[in-house]
Amino acid sequence: xxxxxxxxxxxxxxxxxxxxxxxxxxxxxxxxxxxxxxxxxxxxxxxxxxxxxxxxxxxxxxxxxxxxxxxxxxxxxxxxxxxxxxxxxxxxxxxxxxxxxxxxxxxxxxxxxxxxxxxxxxxxxxxxxxxxxxxxxxxxxxxxxxxxxxxxxxxxxxxxxxx
Ligand code: CO
Numbered sequence: 001x002x003x004x005x006x007x008x009x010x011x012x013x014x015x016x017x018x019x020x021x022x023x024x025x026x027x028x029x030x031x032x033x034x035x036x037x038x039x040x041x042x043x044x045x046x047x048x049x050x051x052x053x054x055x056x057x058x059x060x061x062x063x064x065x066x067x068x069x070x071x072x073x074x075x076x077x078x079x080x081x082x083x084x085x086x087x088x089x090x091x092x093x094x095x096x097x098x099x100x101x102x103x104x105x106x107x108x109x110x111x112x113x114x115x116x117x118x119x120x121x122x123x124x125x126x127x128x129x130x131x132x133x134x135x136x137x138x139x140x141x142x143x144x145x146x147x148x149x150x151x152x153x154x155x156x157x158x159x160x161x162x163x
Contacts, residue, residue, distance in 0.1 A: 041066045042137075048084035048147070048156070050075030050127065057158040059145070065137045071122045072130040079126030083149040086133075087111070087121040088160055095144045095157060102148035110148035124149065137162050 042065045047055040061067050071086045073079075089098060098117050105112045109124035119138055122131040140162050147156035 038062050039065070041068065043068045043070070045070045045072060046086060047072045047074050049073070050077045050082055052082070052152055052155045054147070054156055054158060058161060059158065060161045060163060061137045063137055063140050063162050066134065067137050068132060068134045069122070070130055070132040071125065073125045073127050076127040079124055079129070081126075083109070083124045083126060084147045084152070084156065085109070085111075085122050085124045085131075085149065087146055087148050088119045089117055089144045089146070090119055091138075091141050091143060093117040093144070095146060095153065099146060099148060099153040103150045105148075110150070119143070 042061050044059055044061075044067065046059070046069060048071060049055075059069075069086065071084065073082075073084050075082060087102070089095065101112050101115075102110045111118070111121055120133055120135045122133050125131050143160040143162065145158055145160050146153040149156075
């Protein structure tokens, strides 16, 4: 009789142990699902053309995401006539004031040398070209982006929104 009790208790203990293990296993699975909801990386393709336009006025990413952004120039005009870039400004940098400074930076493709106003930028490209940059999304907020080629920012600008 004593032996039977011990066997039952042991069985109960084993069953408990098994349940615990199952519970432990479930937790990591949950975490993985949460991570899938916010992908670690995001790819964006932004087109520009011979009509001095981007094809998007708003780009959205999530805080902390690794962003791969490709700027394409789908036009035919050369970069000294219809050059385009993508320049992402830090928060609180005034777009028009920055653009006026950038126009003067002819020798550095309209990126002011040593500027601290920019988070990231592509190179200046002409028709048929593209440039890809990778960067970490900055903190939540709404940032301005623009093309700094002379006279373009009035048409070529938009919002880069980090959620
Ligand atoms: Co442009």
